[in-house]
Amino acid sequence: MHLSREEEEALQGERGETLRKAMEILVALGDIYGADRLIPVRSVQVAGVSFKTIGEAGLEWISDLQGKVVVPSVLNPAGMDLSRWREMKIDEKFANKQIEIVDAYRRLGISPDCTCTPYQIRPDSARRGDHLAWSESSAVSFANSVIGAKTNREGGPSALAAALVGKTPRYGYHLEENRVPTHKISVEADLEASDFGLLGYIVGREVGEGVPRFTFRRRPKVYELKALGAAMAASGSVALYRFEEDAPAAPKGTEEITVTESDIEAVREENGADDDVDIVAVGCPHSSQQELENLARLLDGKKVKREFWICTARGVAERCPRLVEKIEGSGAKVFCDTCMVVSPASDRYEKMMVNSGKALAYVPGLCKIKAAYGSAEECVKVATGKAAARRVS
């Protein structure tokens, strides 16, 4: 890999030990993936935040680093709401460790915004054509596919290295040749909003790491694309999908997959809610203001009978305090900085109902509890329904 003189000096340790290690990480990854050089990034989103995920080992590493990031950087969701963790019944020991982690990142100059949707709180952090070093799989998918920015799916240390250096090795999704569709997905169904998570859940399992190119009957809305991409990144490892009419065509001979209404219905049926649901959680990826408005409308005049979490970014919640107040008037809880997938608070329930294909894919494995799927409307219905949930149709 070609390095500028400045980069070479940093690699030799002339700018301190932290920067030397950061450069060494970027160069090693560049070598492994065949990058020709480093390129500047506009912003960074760093994974490896929840104490549940990174443990003592990760905390020690971050705490030992010295230095400051040189590009705007935010964090992935933490294991708890950083101020309302007691309401989540997080124990004190975990909370202290979690706060230590976020503080350690803050000392490096990273903003303590813990969200999987940095684009919802900082729209200028990613624009069409920008190179980024983002970590969280749904954020990566959204940046690549909906915004038209370019990012690989970074691990915690490689994202942090990119933030400290301001650059990332040029390989993978930074190169146009890797952004060409590998699968054609023909969606032969009239999709409702809540079908997109299930569609993603199905397609992710089929295409793995591929780049699916969708043909829809109608143009999906932004929040539907957010749900679609998140689910594909969880059930598979899709970091980029194409849906625009002017997207590059799939090469001749590309595998074609048809998804019909009955395929989606089958997954919906298989994962329907039942009496065992003891918690309902939405906001995976983090709810937008628009999604909060919808939930407030659905919850209007109702009281929740079951634990009901709505996860969002602190930046979104703070922008609309009255909306949050209105939602919480129903007894639902709007938690920031965290989500049902990464928080250990989920582990003490039996069965979680979600409206997210991503959460449906991850909750059973990561939280070791059962998961059920429904639309936002159905989630509200179950959360506010009688003590025993009946199967909702």
Added chain:
Amino acid sequence: MEISCHRISSGKASGPALVSKETISFLGTVDPDTGKVVDPKHQLFGKFVGGKVLIFPGGKGSTVGSYVIYQLAKRGVAPAAMINIRSEPIVAVGAIISGIPLVDGVSEEILSLEDGVLVTVDADGEWVKIDGV
């Protein structure tokens, strides 16, 4: 015998070889406090990686594995050096943040080496020396 290799993480160290023909997921396979291989399904089950030159095809599994390597290093129970056939990001990043020499690009024959043979890894010089072979 001296063989050439490709530097991933800088440094130079020697130690007795510990060889695995299987890839290693550090998270869940190696105990971060003791360096003992605790996964009963792994070829190295019951062995300790501390101070060894750990030779294995490459890493796999959770990216948290990088931090596990760091924790091993801080406890003083990390491998002295590591040799891969082909490094992947989890082990590469783990070695770098921990200051453990790591090289790759050696022939698969190295996986037939006997445990305990003294091996020296010079990542910066891009060579591996195997005693008595």
